[in-house]
Amino acid sequence: MMSLSDKTVDFSGALAIASTDAPDDYPDWGSTTYASNMEDLKDLWAEIRATLKKDLDKVPFIDAKLQEAFFAFDSGEKEKGRKAILAIYNLEVKKLR
Template identity: 55%
Template structure:
């Protein structure tokens, strides 16, 4: 998978985090909070080393991801969603 495709997947996963906080996942779905957050972490782990130009944005994303995970894990879903929106608003699919 190319960097461009991984960035699109990452952007989509982050977009989902703006609306799905830990207690908002459907019980019938195989998509859970845990699998979603694991997906975000895995995608970022793959994408981050490939970014060569947008290093400042990458550091911002690192900080906001940490903020998002901490907020969601402590039950502060609005703060977690706000951090996800901050990442998504960067237009992460355009990073290089």
């Protein structure tokens, strides 16, 4: 079972990959795909969200930006999606508690 700290580090990494590769720039040689990266973001955020104690004020912002990113990527608006992902990343999500 992963600790909250481990989950936030993984979430930060998934955000970093999405900020540069999503939705269609994932390298062919890598194991991460758009679908797997988006699923990781959703799963990790659900787990983090359920265990947050101190940073509950950031939950609505992250929820909204994730939805914005998924919608933008699905609508072909790559830069808008990447900006939404970066907005979350810039919250220093590794430090969420």
